[in-house]
Amino acid sequence: MVTQVDRTRSLGGSGARALRAAGLRGLLHVPLIILAITALFPLALLFVNSVKSDAAIKANAFTLPDGLHWDNFVHAWQTANYGPAFRNSLIVSVASVALVCLLGGLCAYGLARFQMRAVNIILVYLLFSFSLPGLLYLVPLFILWHVLGLIDTLQGIILIYTAQYLPFSIMLLRSYFLGLPRDLEEAARIDGASEFGVFRRIIIPLAWPAFASVGLIVGIWTWNEFVFALTFLPSQDMQTVAVRYTSFSGQYTQDLAASTAAATIMILPAMVLFLLLQKRFIAGMTAGSIRA
Amino acid sequence: MATLPQLDIHAGARPIGAGVARRRSWRRRATPWLYIGPAVLLHVFVIGGPAVFTFFLSLTSWNGFTFGKFIGLANYHQVLGDSTAGAAMLNNIRWTILFLTIPIALGLGSALLISRLRSSGLQMTYRTIFYLPATVSSAVVGRLWQWIYDPFYGINNLLSAWGLNNLALGWLSDPAVALYSVAAADNWRWWGFLMIIFLGALSNVDPVLYEAAQIDGAGRWALFWHVTLPSLRPTLVFVGLLTIIWSFQVIELILIMTQGGPSNASMTLSMWIYQQAIYNYNPGYASAIAVLMSLGCSIFIGGFVYLRFKGWDV
Numbered sequence: 358m359v360t361q362v363d364r365t366r367s368l369g370g371s372g373a374r375a376l377r378a379a380g381l382r383g384l385l386h387v388p389l390i391i392l393a394i395t396a397l398f399p400l401a402l403l404f405v406n407s408v409k410s411d412a413a414i415k416a417n418a419f420t421l422p423d424g425l426h427w428d429n430f431v432h433a434w435q436t437a438n439y440g441p442a443f444r445n446s447l448i449v450s451v452a453s454v455a456l457v458c459l460l461g462g463l464c465a466y467g468l469a470r471f472q473m474r475a476v477n478i479i480l481v482y483l484l485f486s487f488s489l490p491g492l493l494y495l496v497p498l499f500i501l502w503h504v505l506g507l508i509d510t511l512q513g514i515i516l517i518y519t520a521q522y523l524p525f526s527i528m529l530l531r532s533y534f535l536g537l538p539r540d541l542e543e544a545a546r547i548d549g550a551s552e553f554g555v556f557r558r559i560i561i562p563l564a565w566p567a568f569a570s571v572g573l574i575v576g577i578w579t580w581n582e583f584v585f586a587l588t589f590l591p592s593q594d595m596q597t598v599a600v601r602y603t604s605f606s607g608q609y610t611q612d613l614a615a616s617t618a619a620a621t622i623m624i625l626p627a628m629v630l631f632l633l634l635q636k637r638f639i640a641g642m643t644a645g646s647i648r649a
Numbered sequence: 650m651a652t653l654p655q656l657d658i659h660a661g662a663r664p665i666g667a668g669v670a671r672r673r674s675w676r677r678r679a680t681p682w683l684y685i686g687p688a689v690l691l692h693v694f695v696i697g698g699p700a701v702f703t704f705f706l707s708l709t710s711w712n713g714f715t716f717g718k719f720i721g722l723a724n725y726h727q728v729l730g731d732s733t734a735g736a737a738m739l740n741n742i743r744w745t746i747l748f749l750t751i752p753i754a755l756g757l758g759s760a761l762l763i764s765r766l767r768s769s770g771l772q773m774t775y776r777t778i779f780y781l782p783a784t785v786s787s788a789v790v791g792r793l794w795q796w797i798y799d800p801f802y803g804i805n806n807l808l809s810a811w812g813l814n815n816l817a818l819g820w821l822s823d824p825a826v827a828l829y830s831v832a833a834a835d836n837w838r839w840w841g842f843l844m845i846i847f848l849g850a851l852s853n854v855d856p857v858l859y860e861a862a863q864i865d866g867a868g869r870w871a872l873f874w875h876v877t878l879p880s881l882r883p884t885l886v887f888v889g890l891l892t893i894i895w896s897f898q899v900i901e902l903i904l905i906m907t908q909g910g911p912s913n914a915s916m917t918l919s920m921w922i923y924q925q926a927i928y929n930y931n932p933g934y935a936s937a938i939a940v941l942m943s944l945g946c947s948i949f950i951g952g953f954v955y956l957r958f959k960g961w962d963v
Contacts (some may be wrong), residue, residue: 385762392759393778399837400781403793418802460688467684475681479689481954486692488946489700490898492922493939496932497699497706520695523688552680581786584901588927603788603905613796620789631784635777639845 407621411614429618437619441594442601448511449586449597450579453518454572457526460519462568465530466556483524491521491584502589509595514586518579526571529641533567534560570641573634577627598623700943707936717933724937734938737909737916740828744917745896747829752836753888756843761877763844764851780845782838791905794834795821824914827907831915835902843888850884851877890953894946918942 405422406414407430413423434440468476498517499508507513541563545555561568583599590596596604602623606616631638710720728734759779766772782790797803798820805817820830858876867875878885900919903909909916909924918938926935 385765389762389775396779396782399793415802417806419807463684464688467681471681473681485950488894488950489943490919492919493703493943494696494699496926497702517695520692523692577784583788599786599788606792620792624785624789627784642845
């Protein structure tokens with residue numbers, strides 16, 4: 358701001374003009390603040406209601422808390438049976454992220470470094486797979502999983518998530534690999550490193566920011582996904598948090614205090630992870646989507 | 650990649666070890682597939698294969714007595730006369746038009762405003778706030794907005810307290826507004842993502858272009874029309890494509906909030922497919938709708954790929 362004022366003055370403008378420029382700049386905040394309120398209001402509503410008593414929510418959801426009913430959270434955790442659900446969600450998210458990074462990383466490296474006609478074909482295949490609605494293959498996949506005995510198993514849903522998030526991850530990692538300098542790889546090859554040695558020793562350390570982005574994005578997606586989890590994990594003990602939450606809040610629509618508290622517990626891990634690592638997350642989001 | 654031609658020369662220069670060279674070149678040729686193969690195989694196994702199998706499923710009938718009986722194109726014939734599918738299609742088109750305008754305008758507008766802010770701290774703050782709803786699971790977004798729309802304890806309380814009784818609509822129960830209520834909830838958690846994409850694209854615009862235009866005496870609007878918008882064109886095309894495809898596949902919030910109701914007012918193609926497959930145990934018919942829907946989406950993707958290969962900068 359100071360530099361702005363100085364510049365206008367040195368150009369021979371009056372102080373009034375600088376002030377007006379500053380005022381105009383302040384006007385930018387009006388729409389931004391309105392948008393910020395609309396973005397935050399529903400979330401604030403959820404958090405505030407999660408510590409209100411059920412009766413208070415039903416009387417009016419748009420009031421401040423009648424007291425801090427932290428026991429809502431304990432009650433929600435127990436009745437929603439969140440213990441096993443959190444364990445399941447953690448296993449599913451971590452395993453999916455690991456598999457996506459491993460298989461996606463290898464594939465992206467292959468697609469970035471080898472020149473074959475097949476590379477273009479595979480890239481088009483991956484691009485087309487974006488347009489495949491989940492519901493196009495849900496039914497045959499269900500039959501296949503039934504035959505293989507993978508319904509109601511965590512391995513089953515991990516394989517599905519890995520396959521679903523591979524195209525996005527491969528596109529993102531590939532565009533990152535394409536931007537890496539080749540010199541180090543060539544040097545390692547001259548030193549006698551194998552193709553895989555180059556990948557492990559050179560590419561992975563250089564490209565870890567891209568892997569971190571993929572891991573974060575896929576982690577949050579798998580944590581939140583529920584249509585496939587709902588269909589492929591029918592029994593309660595196997596369900597992820599998103600599915601537990603959906604069926605719990607459906608059954609207990611009468612107990613709004615428990616529902617709002619359960620919702621808060623469900624979204625906090627993903628939200629905190631995003632807030633802590635948002636730079637990485639956003640960098641990944643933009644890099645992957647624009648170059649696809 | 651650079652090693653491939655080198656090795657060919659190498660192999661040609663020493664005809665004695667022809668067998669070894671052939672074996673080695675076979676290994677060379679197999680190497681890329683060791684990298685690319687596992688991911689592609691898994692994808693084909695889980696998604697590609699079943700997607701193709703859906704086509705065969707769409708030629709069969711499953712109504713309690715017939716388990717997978719081949720009935721030719723009868724399902725497709727039925728889709729053409731299915732008024733619910735028609736209504737769903739129309740809703741998908743409404744949804745597409747809504748999402749091609751409002752979230753893109755909000756995302757681009759806020760990105761332009763944010764990029765004009767001087768303090769990077771403020772830029773970060775707005776960016777974070779606007780993106781925050783996108784980290785919330787659809788399961789929670791759906792329930793949260795159901796509460797907001799609830800006729801007894803929801804937003805209508807507030808509206809009538811302010812004397813705005815006319816605005817206290819039956820958000821999810823009135824067939825005229827239900828679809829738009831769900832769309833509003835979806836837009837709430839969607840436009841922040843577009844803002845992030847547009848911010849990324851704006852930061853890639855070459856500053857030299859702006860300087861050159863300013864030297865030529867271009868005003869603020871001229872800068873926007875002649876520098877910013879053309880530079881954003883590839884991003885806009887990509888976002889438009891993404892919006893069309895995702896609008897035709899939309900299901901999550903509808904599944905949670907309305908299940909397509911009241912009386913199909915918020916039915917979409919994906920919701921109709923889900924109902925047919927999961928609730929009506931009619932996978933054959935569901936598959937026929939899914940195949941038609943995917944063909945529609947593929948036309949857009951195909952056009953995009955074709956233009957790319959033609960060398961268009963889209």
